[in-house]
Amino acid sequence: MTHTATEQTPSGQTPNGTSQSSPSGLHPAADDPQALLVVNELKKHFPIKRGILIQRQVGAVKAVDGVSFSVREGETLGLVGESGCGKSTTGRVITKLLEPTEGLIRFEGRDIAHYSRGRMRPLRRDIQMIFQDPYSSLNPRHTIGTIVGAPFRIQDTKTERGIKAEVQGLMERVGLNPEHYNRYPHEFSGGQRQRIGIARAVALRPKLIVCDEPVSALDVSIQAQVVNLLEDLQSEYNLAYIFVAHDLSVVRHISDRVAVMYLGKIMELADRDVLYSAPMHPYTHALMSAVPVPDPDKESRRERILLIGDLPSPINPPSGCVFHTRCPKYRELLGESEREHCRNAVPALELKAPGHFAACHYPQVRADIAAAEDIGIVAEEVSALETSSDGEVVDASGNGVAGSAGGYRRDDSAPPTTSH
Amino acid sequence: MSTQPIEVDARPGTGPTAFLSVRDLRVHFPTDDGLVKSVDGLTFDVERGQTVGIVGESGSGKSVTSQAILGLHKGSRAQITGEIWLDGQELVGKSEDEIRSFRGNQMAMIFQDPLSSLHPFYSVGRQISEAYLVHNRVSKAVARKRAVEMLNRVGIPNADRRYDDFPHQFSGGMRQRAMIAMALVSDPQLLIADEPTTALDVTVQAQILELMKDLQREFNSAIILITHDLGVVAETCDSVVVMYGGQCVETGAVDDIFYRPEMPYTWGLLTSMPRMDRTRQQRLQPIPGQPPSLIQVPSGCVFHPRCRFRDHVRGDACTTVHPDLLPTEQVGLPGAIGHSVRCHIEPQERRRIWVSDIKPGL
Numbered sequence: 071m072t073h074t075a076t077e078q079t080p081s082g083q084t085p086n087g088t089s090q091s092s093p094s095g096l097h098p099a100a101d102d103p104q105a106l107l108v109v110n111e112l113k114k115h116f117p118i119k120r121g122i123l124i125q126r127q128v129g130a131v132k133a134v135d136g137v138s139f140s141v142r143e144g145e146t147l148g149l150v151g152e153s154g155c156g157k158s159t160t161g162r163v164i165t166k167l168l169e170p171t172e173g174l175i176r177f178e179g180r181d182i183a184h185y186s187r188g189r190m191r192p193l194r195r196d197i198q199m200i201f202q203d204p205y206s207s208l209n210p211r212h213t214i215g216t217i218v219g220a221p222f223r224i225q226d227t228k229t230e231r232g233i234k235a236e237v238q239g240l241m242e243r244v245g246l247n248p249e250h251y252n253r254y255p256h257e258f259s260g261g262q263r264q265r266i267g268i269a270r271a272v273a274l275r276p277k278l279i280v281c282d283e284p285v286s287a288l289d290v291s292i293q294a295q296v297v298n299l300l301e302d303l304q305s306e307y308n309l310a311y312i313f314v315a316h317d318l319s320v321v322r323h324i325s326d327r328v329a330v331m332y333l334g335k336i337m338e339l340a341d342r343d344v345l346y347s348a349p350m351h352p353y354t355h356a357l358m359s360a361v362p363v364p365d366p367d368k369e370s371r372r373e374r375i376l377l378i379g380d381l382p383s384p385i386n387p388p389s390g391c392v393f394h395t396r397c398p399k400y401r402e403l404l405g406e407s408e409r410e411h412c413r414n415a416v417p418a419l420e421l422k423a424p425g426h427f428a429a430c431h432y433p434q435v436r437a438d439i440a441a442a443e444d445i446g447i448v449a450e451e452v453s454a455l456e457t458s459s460d461g462e463v464v465d466a467s468g469n470g471v472a473g474s475a476g477g478y479r480r481d482d483s484a485p486p487t488t489s490h
Numbered sequence: 491m492s493t494q495p496i497e498v499d500a501r502p503g504t505g506p507t508a509f510l511s512v513r514d515l516r517v518h519f520p521t522d523d524g525l526v527k528s529v530d531g532l533t534f535d536v537e538r539g540q541t542v543g544i545v546g547e548s549g550s551g552k553s554v555t556s557q558a559i560l561g562l563h564k565g566s567r568a569q570i571t572g573e574i575w576l577d578g579q580e581l582v583g584k585s586e587d588e589i590r591s592f593r594g595n596q597m598a599m600i601f602q603d604p605l606s607s608l609h610p611f612y613s614v615g616r617q618i619s620e621a622y623l624v625h626n627r628v629s630k631a632v633a634r635k636r637a638v639e640m641l642n643r644v645g646i647p648n649a650d651r652r653y654d655d656f657p658h659q660f661s662g663g664m665r666q667r668a669m670i671a672m673a674l675v676s677d678p679q680l681l682i683a684d685e686p687t688t689a690l691d692v693t694v695q696a697q698i699l700e701l702m703k704d705l706q707r708e709f710n711s712a713i714i715l716i717t718h719d720l721g722v723v724a725e726t727c728d729s730v731v732v733m734y735g736g737q738c739v740e741t742g743a744v745d746d747i748f749y750r751p752e753m754p755y756t757w758g759l760l761t762s763m764p765r766m767d768r769t770r771q772q773r774l775q776p777i778p779g780q781p782p783s784l785i786q787v788p789s790g791c792v793f794h795p796r797c798r799f800r801d802h803v804r805g806d807a808c809t810t811v812h813p814d815l816l817p818t819e820q821v822g823l824p825g826a827i828g829h830s831v832r833c834h835i836e837p838q839e840r841r842r843i844w845v846s847d848i849k850p851g852l
């Protein structure tokens with residue numbers, strides 16, 4: 071990365087979307103009066119320290135670097151991205167397992183970003199977490215009864231006898247045999263352990279559950295069982311989920327809205343059907359085109375956008391748009407002046423179409439990437455989306471961005487080169 | 491159960507004429523709790539230039555199969571019977587030393603987790619040239635040159651300088667590339683890739699799969715790809731072996747498995763995964779229950795405890811009679827030769843269920 075980060079941006083551009091904030095001081099993506107959870111410009115930087123006696127901070131891993139979104143009651147927000155993009159850290163900061171460096175976490179009107187452990191405790195009834203690894207997230211020395219009953223004991227909400235009845239009810243609800251109350255985690259399979267983790271999370275009837283890759287350690291057939299269980303519990307208890315996952319197809323299945331993250335920032339945030347049928351950000355395009363679909367014919371016809379190189383280091387992220395170093399559009403389609411803009415100006419996560427936020431200077435809807443013709447959204451909806459956004463969203467060359475659904479390499483039909 | 495005769499593939503001209511031929515392979519592990527039948531009567535062929543996918547859930551015996559082919563069970567308590575023919579040579583009866591001359595030379599493996607399969611103490615380049623030195627009488631300088639060449643070939647920038655880097659200095663995708671370079675350094679004709687991209691992100695997975703396809707075209711190698719991801723299979727494989735409970739329950743060309751599957755387990759795999767390329771299902775249809783214990787393998791059909799279609803079979807054949815892997819007899823359909831299924835449901839009935847019940851719901 072030869073370019074130094076420049077705070078100065080060309081006129082009319084707003085770094086990090088700060089100056090375009092609404093009167094309430096919130097980022098537009100977070101400004102929802104009905105929201106259960108509001109996350110505004112959230113940052114989590116892990117300090118890197120040097121020195122033996124006097125430790126100086128010499129840098130920071132910018133794991134989460136200015137993330138804004140909101141979650142409504144009973145809604146599922148999917149957070150997708152590759153490893154190292156900060157999606158899990160975001161989840162952990164929201165549940166206050168990690169202390170945020172900066173930013174706002176407003177839950178039911180209260181800013182909990184800097185709450186102490188003691189002040190958080192009553193809130194733990196409302197915010198829970200399901201972990202990825204069903205093997206390391208359950209204490210091997212405790213029985214299932216103890217594990218699932220722990221929330222009741224800590225919160226002191228029930229008598230000991232009441233706890234047992236409640237836990238057995240929960241076990242039955244998540245599809246475990248209540249007679250296994252006194253068994254230990256090692257006596258259960260991966261899928262069953264994940265059900266135990268889910269039972270523990272829903273025990274106190276929370277309002278929000280952060281699910282950190284809850285199904286990625288499970289086999290396909292078991293994965294579907296757990297996904298269905300999560301959906302059932304959501305409609306039964308009106309839960310809101312933040313569903314952190316790297317699997318785009320699972321996220322599409324379970325989420326109402328989806329945020330795509332890259333290097334600690336949200337690249338694109340939209341309703342599920344909009345995002346998957348009319349993705350705008352070049353990174354989303356690359357991510358979607360990389361998912362192999364279980365259909366040999368389609369698979370052989372599909373154009374795959376291969377990203378070149380590896381994820382840049384979050385210690386020293388690229389200047390301007392963090393994605394520009396790997397962006398196929400930047401490399402193949404943009405002119406030098408446009409590239410300079412990408413290198414120097416941080417694109418804000420802006421509303422590009424109704425309900426569709428993207429952090430890109432030159433976004434473009436690519437319906438051809440949207441995995442299938444028969445994807446959730448119908449054709450009229452796509453065209454309605456295009457016409458409605460035509461007036462507002464104009465890229466540098468004066469073309470309506472949403473209108474052109476062509477590929478990046480319009481004059482070159484050869485498949486993208488493999489990375490080197 | 492395990493007394494059925496050797497099943498022979500319906501494909502003409504197979505048997506030991508194929509480049510790699512696995513015949514009625516059984517790998518059993520005696521344990522204190524009983525005999526674990528990890529692989530129980532598996533038969534398949536791989537030709538040069540062809541990619542065969544082995545699909546199944548954890549514990550279905552896919553990795554044990556690949557380890558048996560590479561002779562990695564030598565010295566363990568595993569009881570291996572059956573035949574494995576590689577280029578006209580039988581591998582099962584060979585001694586450890588004889589197998590070692592094949593391993594890394596004629597056949598090589600790419601493991602799932604590149605961090606734990608590379609030695610953290612030695613530089614990446616040294617580990618690759620070591621693999622070359624074992625099988626070739628050349629000087630260290632020549633081996634180094636060869637290793638750099640391979641690192642270049644798999645797309646590692648500045649290969650000459652990265653040669654002396656240690657595994658921890660490589661990213662996940664680069665480590666997997668280095669693993670591939672190591673596997674390919676002696677031009678193996680058979681490459682076994684055990685979940686080569688499972689630990690990687692989708693964008694890196696796309697790079698690695700593309701690389702493997704390129705290299706296969708270049709070296710005309712036979713590839714066995716072990717995976718649980720049907721999307722990866724659809725993208726890379728020519729034919730597929732679907733494994734369940736240590737047995738092959740369905741095998742055929744990739745189009746047979748995706749467009750004309752006949753085994754309820756394959757249907758279950760297809761309906762239980764959310765798909766990017768179809769209208770979003772309101773609800774996933776999981777396979778109920780748990781994968782079987784390999785110590786107490788279910789009687790009759792291994793899949794019967796989880797099968798939703800048992801009422802299509804008269805009597806109690808599903809629970810008492812072990813079905814044979816039989817050709818589907820779809821004569822006239824392209825690619826249907828070699829499509830075999832282990833199921834008691836009548837072929838016409840299976841096709842009817844697929845067309846009317848399963849396919850529309852996908």
